[in-house]
Amino acid sequence: xxxxxxxxxxxxxxxxxxxxxxxxxxxxxxxxxxxxxxxxxxxxxxxxxxxxxxxxxxxxxxxxxxxxxxxxxxxxxxxxxxxxxxxxxxxxxxxxxxxxxxxxxxxxxxxxxxxxxxxxxxxxxxxxxxxxxxxxxxxxxxxxxxxxxxxxxxxxxxxxxxxxxxxxxxxxxxxxxxxxxxxxxxxxxxxxxxxxxxxxxxxxxxxxxxxx
Amino acid sequence: xxxxxxxxxxxxxxxxxxxxxxxxxxxxxxxxxxxxxxxxxxxxxxxxxxxxxxxxxxxxxxxxxxxxxxxxxxxxxxxxxxxxxxxxxxxxxxxxxxxxxxxxxxxxxxxxxxxxxxxxxxxxxxxxxxxxxxxxxxxxxxxxxxxxxxxxxxxxxxxxxxxxxxxxxxxxxxxxxxxxxxxxxxxxxxxxxxxxxxxxxxxxxxxxxxxxxxxxxxxxxxxxxxx
Numbered sequence: 001x002x003x004x005x006x007x008x009x010x011x012x013x014x015x016x017x018x019x020x021x022x023x024x025x026x027x028x029x030x031x032x033x034x035x036x037x038x039x040x041x042x043x044x045x046x047x048x049x050x051x052x053x054x055x056x057x058x059x060x061x062x063x064x065x066x067x068x069x070x071x072x073x074x075x076x077x078x079x080x081x082x083x084x085x086x087x088x089x090x091x092x093x094x095x096x097x098x099x100x101x102x103x104x105x106x107x108x109x110x111x112x113x114x115x116x117x118x119x120x121x122x123x124x125x126x127x128x129x130x131x132x133x134x135x136x137x138x139x140x141x142x143x144x145x146x147x148x149x150x151x152x153x154x155x156x157x158x159x160x161x162x163x164x165x166x167x168x169x170x171x172x173x174x175x176x177x178x179x180x181x182x183x184x185x186x187x188x189x190x191x192x193x194x195x196x197x198x199x200x201x202x203x204x205x206x207x208x209x210x211x212x
Numbered sequence: 213x214x215x216x217x218x219x220x221x222x223x224x225x226x227x228x229x230x231x232x233x234x235x236x237x238x239x240x241x242x243x244x245x246x247x248x249x250x251x252x253x254x255x256x257x258x259x260x261x262x263x264x265x266x267x268x269x270x271x272x273x274x275x276x277x278x279x280x281x282x283x284x285x286x287x288x289x290x291x292x293x294x295x296x297x298x299x300x301x302x303x304x305x306x307x308x309x310x311x312x313x314x315x316x317x318x319x320x321x322x323x324x325x326x327x328x329x330x331x332x333x334x335x336x337x338x339x340x341x342x343x344x345x346x347x348x349x350x351x352x353x354x355x356x357x358x359x360x361x362x363x364x365x366x367x368x369x370x371x372x373x374x375x376x377x378x379x380x381x382x383x384x385x386x387x388x389x390x391x392x393x394x395x396x397x398x399x400x401x402x403x404x405x406x407x408x409x410x411x412x413x414x415x416x417x418x419x420x421x422x423x424x425x426x427x428x429x430x431x432x433x434x435x436x437x438x439x
Contacts, residue, residue, distance in 0.1 A: 052303055054438070072307055080304055086297040088230070090237045095230075102226035103306045129237075145301075 002064050002077065002152040002182050003027045004049070009058035011044055018044050019203055022058070026199075031175075031184035033197030040203040042187035043082065046155050049185060050080040064152065076104070079146040082157035083139070089131035093117060093141050096130060100145050108148075120144050121166055135162040143174055152182035159186055160193055220310060227306065227314025231289065232321070240292050245285030245326050252277045253330065257337040270340050271399035275392055277334070278359075280381075281326055286363045287380040289315045290371035299371075303437070312364070312433040316426075319367075320360045327352060343405030351398035351411070354418035358391045358425055365429035368436045391421050 003025060010020035018041040026032055034042045047053040049060060051074055062069045062077060069077060087096050094113055101108045117126045120140045130138065139162045146154060159171055175196050178184045186196060194200060235242055256273055265273075293299040302311055331352075334340050342348045363384055370380045398414035 050304065052300060075304070075307070084297070085300055085304075087301065088234060088298055089296065090234050091230070095233065099226055099230045100301075100305055103223050103230075103310070105223060 001028050001066075002062070004153060004183050004185075005059075005061040005063065006049075007059045007061070009045070009048065009060065010056050011041060011048060011053070012056045020057070022201075024199070024201060026183045026185070028182055029179055030199070031179055031186075031197045032199045032201060033194050034185065034187040034201045034203060035189060035194065036203030037189075042189075042203060043084070043157050045203070046080065046082070046157050046185065046187050049153075050078055050155050051075065052080070062153070076149060077152040078155065079149060079151035079153070080155040080157075081139075081142045081146040081159070083135075083161045084157070085142055087130050087138060087141060087145070090129060092127050092129055093122060093133070094126040096141065097144060097148065101148050104149055106148055116144050120170060136164055136167055139163055140167060140170065143170070147174065150181065151178075154178045154182070154184050156184070156186040158188055158190070159196075160188070160190055223306065223310045224313045224317065227310060228317045228321075231314065231318040234292075235318075235322075238292075241285040241288040241322060242325075244288070245281050245322065246329060248284040249277055249281040249326055249330050250333070252280060253333055253337060260338065265338070267341070267403040268396075268400045270338055271396050271403055273338070274330075274334055274340065274399060275355075275396050277330060278323075278327065279388065279392060281330070282323060282359060282363060283381045283384060285322065285326070286319050286360070287367040287370055289319055289364065290367045294371045308434040308437045309430065311437065312368075312430060315368075316360060316364045316429075319364050320356065323356050323360055324353075327356065340403065342403055344402045344407070344411070347406065347408055347411045347415075348399060348402035350415055351395055351402055351418065354415060354422055355391065355395035355398070358418055358422040359388065361422055361425035361429050362387050362391070365425075365432055365436065368433060372436065391418070394418055394421070 005025040006022055009022040011018045022045065024032065034045060036042050044053065048055050051071060062074050064073075064077065088099070091099065094110065094117070097113045097116070098108070098110070101113070114126055117123065120143065122137060122140060122144075125133070125137070130141065133141065146156075154174075159175075160168055163171060175184060175186075184196065186193065188194065234240070256277070290299075293302060306314075335342070363380075366380060366383050366387065370383065373379055394414050394417045398411055398418065401411045401414065
């Protein structure tokens, strides 16, 4: 059983306070949507959860089977996808996935990766360099990367950005799968994406609301 | 999900191969390194003209060419990750230790390739004689190892700075000074045909420098790489 526990989290950049006093906990099969106006700290909070930024105050604890996981172990449990995330443009989509799998200690055969590309709507484009991809195709490829390790905790920043209708359908499936597998946290201001959460954290009011 | 079979070394080799493949397609560092080396070598060769130089001066010129070529190319290993905004992706998937080891290996291969180009050109263009080849080779390999250990960690520091410009050379020079003095001395001995035992002191210093720099860089990298 996995759980994510946030205690009294605060982040400042220099003298500018982004947020403070964030507390919540999520258990398996729970999902949280973080909302708030631009600059409220949604992406910053996700980056702290992903281990990309250190909080100024507070703790992020990840427990798997009642054991607190350290930074190295967390990397295996968490995946993060965001429009800010850049893949290697000079490599092909297949090379990107092969590298990202190998470096995480995962061993995929090219056929398996090609199948994943097909399922993500990138059939026949695996051998193309990522620099020739549209922003929507890159977004699909980022989801493939994020799902390589079948994460216990999936963090998505503005998940629907750059996606067309089939892409949004793919996102629906990814989110449905993740809700069965573990924890989902996503940051968005898109009203259509709020439905993905069981809980909503509004960083403007620093309060929770629950979707029944 | 794919099977979990990779060892630490296979992760490091994945990082190395990614950089190698990327370099072959973009020529981000290779062109800068080779062009700088060839141009410097040509300028030195023309400026010397018919003068006959001592092996001490030739050894110094040889390492000056290597040092400045390294300055122009080796920093790119981290700067290109920052500029392409792929460093976040790397942080998500790989441990700092494997990233550092992969980048170090890549820089070492790049520098050794550069030396394979420079050494014959230097011998031909400047009439540089190497009377004890094996001593020269040991000095070159140990010197390159020390140079790469120091420049890789400095590259990681510089990549985080907002003003990168000349910072790499400025930071590298004081750290590399003991290494440069020793490699010049060792190269001079090899050029004059000194025996292996006469060059042993320099080799010991180079080996110690490489070990100290490797351990210090390995320990420091985590703090440099993370926010």
